[in-house]
Amino acid sequence: xxxxxxxxxxxxxxxxxxxxxxxxxxxxxxxxxxxxxxxxxxxxxxxxxxxxxxxxxxxxxxxxxxxxxxxxxxxxxxxxxxxxxxxxxxxxxxxxxxxxxxxxxxxxxxxxxxxxxxxxxxxxxx
Numbered sequence: 001x002x003x004x005x006x007x008x009x010x011x012x013x014x015x016x017x018x019x020x021x022x023x024x025x026x027x028x029x030x031x032x033x034x035x036x037x038x039x040x041x042x043x044x045x046x047x048x049x050x051x052x053x054x055x056x057x058x059x060x061x062x063x064x065x066x067x068x069x070x071x072x073x074x075x076x077x078x079x080x081x082x083x084x085x086x087x088x089x090x091x092x093x094x095x096x097x098x099x100x101x102x103x104x105x106x107x108x109x110x111x112x113x114x115x116x117x118x119x120x121x122x123x124x125x126x
Contacts, residue, residue: 006081021066026054050120
């Protein structure tokens, strides 16, 4: 199992800092369920597949375009190696969702840019 953020369109992934245009590691979050529902007994139940968010503090246009190669449309199938809540890394296959809202642009850079990878399926033996 790799101990860094990685991405690829196949299970042969590349570390973000080794891409043609390197990216700094994102601030990440990992949710083990897509949502949580309240139960009648006062408890909760996790429903749906895991979700990861990668937030990049600042992306140059070259870095933004590098990331866009993995998701040229509104969404794309990708493989990622991402950090879990316990600070370990695991490899997943999932659906990368490109944001569909106004972007915080600042002198040809993107600030606080977040991509979501949902429907995560753990790749065993990663």
